Amino acid sequence: MFGEDAVSRDCEAFFTGIQDEFSAVAAILITGDGPEVRGIVLKPFAVGALSYSLQYDSESLIVSVGRMPGLELARTGEGVNLARLVFSSVAGGKVMVGAGRGVQKVRIPLAGEQFVEDTYEGPVSALLRMPWPPRIRWAFARPYR
Structure with a gap:
């Protein structure tokens, strides 16, 4: 069931890690309280840094950077790892x-x-x-x- 599977747990752990580590350098919004769609949006305080968002539902993960429409990733552990890698590049200024x-x-x-x-x-x-x-x-x- 959505919200109780390994991918949902990985995403929630990722969200918690981001909140713990980046709350001093970015405005962070966790979206979705229900079982339909969950996500995180980061708006960095640094001028010239890009925003990052990750949304997930029962079928996919969607990662968006800056004003981009978003990249649809497979809803798998590999997809979550790719979302983490994208975030690492964005937060590290490698984009x-x-x-x-x-x-x-x-x-x-x-x-x-x-x-x-x-x-x-x-x-x-x-x-x-x-x-x-x-x-x-x-x-x-x-x-x-």
Whole structure:
């Protein structure tokens, strides 16, 4: 049953660890009291640091960084470990942020030379369509501490 399985317990332990370790450097909100959806949202106090959220339900885990729509992960122990790895990169300032002409991208490093990338296209990007891709300027996000 949802909420009583190993993945739910791993997520709740992850939430507790984040609250214990990062409450001094970020505003933390635990969402969902019922059995439908649970999650955590972190808004760091450091200027230039990215927000992080993890939502889980009976079927999936969704990790979102900054303004990105979110990455859907498998609802498994491996998915929770990947969510932890993403959080570690975000909190440690290892995420690269690219911005240009209404588009924002994040590159989140994983193990080795692997990374995952997500994109946010705002309303300005739809108005400023060009026949070539936008020029993206990259920089590292700030760490939480």
